[in-house]
Amino acid sequence: MKLQQLYTDLILEYNKDKTNKRNIEKPTIKEHGHNPSCGDDIDVEVKVENGVVTDLAYTGSGCAISQASTAMMAELLRDRDIKEARRLCELFLSMIRGDVTDDEKLEELEAATTLKDISKMPVRVKCATLGWHTLSIALEKIMAQLQEK
Numbered sequence: 001m002k003l004q005q006l007y008t009d010l011i012l013e014y015n016k017d018k019t020n021k022r023n024i025e026k027p028t029i030k031e032h033g034h035n036p037s038c039g040d041d042i043d044v045e046v047k048v049e050n051g052v053v054t055d056l057a058y059t060g061s062g063c064a065i066s067q068a069s070t071a072m073m074a075e076l077l078r079d080r081d082i083k084e085a086r087r088l089c090e091l092f093l094s095m096i097r098g099d100v101t102d103d104e105k106l107e108e109l110e111a112a113t114t115l116k117d118i119s120k121m122p123v124r125v126k127c128a129t130l131g132w133h134t135l136s137i138a139l140e141k142i143m144a145q146l147q148e149k
């Protein structure tokens with residue numbers, strides 16, 4: 001598979017769209033993610049209220065795939081409760097690992113399903129998963145904090 005085949009219109013569109021690329025007001029947590037193999041740098045900002053991700057956005061720089069993937073994630077997971085957001089992160093990571101290939105199961109990932117073929121491109125896997133891994137870490141920290149209270 002050729003790299004340029006991955007750069008679908010949808011990926012380019014999400015890469016350009018800045019709706020999800022911004023700072024949010026008083027985030028509950030800000031988590032940094034770095035992918036040294038490509039140079040992608042992403043800060044994921046999350047606001048959680050009453051167990052629900054009420055806002056989610058990112059800043060940073062990197063290749064089109066890392067940016068588009070993180071933008072798709074922000075759009076998909078905003079307004080979900082934490083557990084649901086974590087479940088969908090896991091589903092996305094399973095898709096990229098190639099563990100879940102059933103299109104029907106992957107449907108709920110919405111735009112992010114376009115990244116499915118990244119699983120066949122090992123050099124791009126870390127670009128596609130950077131934002132999702134970073135968010136997973138942030139959500140784990142938030143859940144740990146909630147349990148302490």
Ligand SMILES: [Zn+2]
Pocket residue numbers: 035038039040062063064065066126127
């Ligand atoms: Zn990258």
